[in-house]
Amino acid sequence: MNSMASMMSSLGIPSQQQVQRNICEAAIEEFVAELEPKEHEKNLFVKDVLLQIKVGPSNQNDTLKELRAYVKQLETKGIESRGRRNLEKLAPLLEGSGALIRACESLFQAAPLGVGVAFSGLRMVLSLATRVSEVLDDLFPILENVGFYLDGYSQILVAQPNSEEVFRSIKRSYKRILELWYVSAKFLSNSLGKTALLLSYKPLKEEIRRFKDDIFQDYTRAYTISATVAQVQSTIEKHDNLRRSIVKWIQGSTNYVALDQKKDLERIKGDHAEGTCQWLFETEAFKTWIGRKDNAVLWYHAPPGAGKCTMASVAIDNLQKTFSGEVVYFFYSINEPSKREAFNE
Incomplete structure (x- = not known):
C-alpha cells in the first residue's frame, strides 16, 4: 500500500505528518485494501467508494442535505409504522456525524472523502433496508448508538487534539462503520424475496452485533484515555497552583x-x-x-x-x-x- 501501510508497519506509532492526514481517508484506504478484488464490482457500496476515490466526493454539506432529504422522503412515502418510528431515531446519528465532521475539519484539515463515503453508505443501506422491516428493527438502534459515539468523539477530539490513541480509536470506529455498510449492502442488495432474505439474515445480524461490541470498545478506550489525561492534567495544575501559593506564602511580599x-x-x-x-x-x-x-x-x-x-x-x-x-x-x-x-x- 501507500504511506498508510508504512504507518501501520512502524510499531503503530504515526509520525506528526501522518497524524495530520485525514483519519477517515486512512480508514478508507485500509478498508479497500482488505477487500477481495471481485468485491470491487459486486458490492454496491464498494463500487460507490471506489467511484468517490476516483472522481472525488461531492461537497460534504450537500451530501448531508441529500441524506436528510432522503430520510424526509421515506417519511413522506409512509413506510411501515415501525420503520417510520425508527427513522425518527436517525437525528442523533446525523447531528453526531455533523459534529464529528466539524471537529475533524477543524483539527485535522479533513478532506471530504470520508464524509461523502459515510453518508452515501448510510443512504444506500437505508434504501435497501426499507425492503425488510425486521432489518430496520435491528439496524436503527445501532445507528442511534453510533450517533451518540460520534458526538462523544467530537468532544474528545476537542479535549485531546494530540492523542495518537484517540486517533486510532476514531479510525477503527470509522472503519467499522464502512464494514457495516459493506456487509449490509452485500446482504440487502440480494435479489431474493423477503422471506428468503430473512432466512439468510443471520450473517448480517451477527455483523450488527459485532459492530455494536467493537465500536463500544473503541469509544470506551478513547473516553478512558481522555478522562485519564484530563485527571493527570488536573493534578498537575493543582500541584502547580500549590507550588505558586507556597512561593507566594514564603515571599510574604515583594x-x-x-x-x-x-x-x-x-x-x-x-x-x-x-x-x-x-x-x-x-x-x-x-x-x-x-x-x-x-x-x-x-x-x-x-x-x-x-x-x-x-x-x-x-x-x-x-x-x-x-x-x-x-x-x-x-x-x-x-x-x-x-x-x-x-x-x-
Whole structure:
C-alpha cells in the first residue's frame, strides 16, 4: 500500500505528518485494501467508494442535505409504522456525524472523502433496508448508538487534539462503520424475496452485533484515555497552583520583609518583662514534650490577647539557648494574609 501501510508497519506509532492526514481517508484506504478484488464490482457500496476515490466526493454539506432529504422522503412515502418510528431515531446519528465532521475539519484539515463515503453508505443501506422491516428493527438502534459515539468523539477530539490513541480509536470506529455498510449492502442488495432474505439474515445480524461490541470498545478506550489525561492534567495544575501559593506564602511580599520571623520574635520579646512565663519550663507537659525523641506536639489554646505569642517567644528563646541545632518557628497573624495561611501536599 501507500504511506498508510508504512504507518501501520512502524510499531503503530504515526509520525506528526501522518497524524495530520485525514483519519477517515486512512480508514478508507485500509478498508479497500482488505477487500477481495471481485468485491470491487459486486458490492454496491464498494463500487460507490471506489467511484468517490476516483472522481472525488461531492461537497460534504450537500451530501448531508441529500441524506436528510432522503430520510424526509421515506417519511413522506409512509413506510411501515415501525420503520417510520425508527427513522425518527436517525437525528442523533446525523447531528453526531455533523459534529464529528466539524471537529475533524477543524483539527485535522479533513478532506471530504470520508464524509461523502459515510453518508452515501448510510443512504444506500437505508434504501435497501426499507425492503425488510425486521432489518430496520435491528439496524436503527445501532445507528442511534453510533450517533451518540460520534458526538462523544467530537468532544474528545476537542479535549485531546494530540492523542495518537484517540486517533486510532476514531479510525477503527470509522472503519467499522464502512464494514457495516459493506456487509449490509452485500446482504440487502440480494435479489431474493423477503422471506428468503430473512432466512439468510443471520450473517448480517451477527455483523450488527459485532459492530455494536467493537465500536463500544473503541469509544470506551478513547473516553478512558481522555478522562485519564484530563485527571493527570488536573493534578498537575493543582500541584502547580500549590507550588505558586507556597512561593507566594514564603515571599510574604515583594520586598521579602513580611515573613521575617526574627523581627517578629524581637518585637514580641521586647513587649514583656524578664522572667515572664518561666514557669512553663517546670510543667510536666513541657518536660515530656522536650524529652521526646520522635515528633511531638505541645498544644496551648487560649483566646486572642491571652499571651500565646509571648509564651511562644519565651519557649523559642529557651530552645535557642539550650539546643545546639536550628530552631524553626513561625508566628501566625490573623491580620496579615501571608501569615494566616499554610499549605501542604
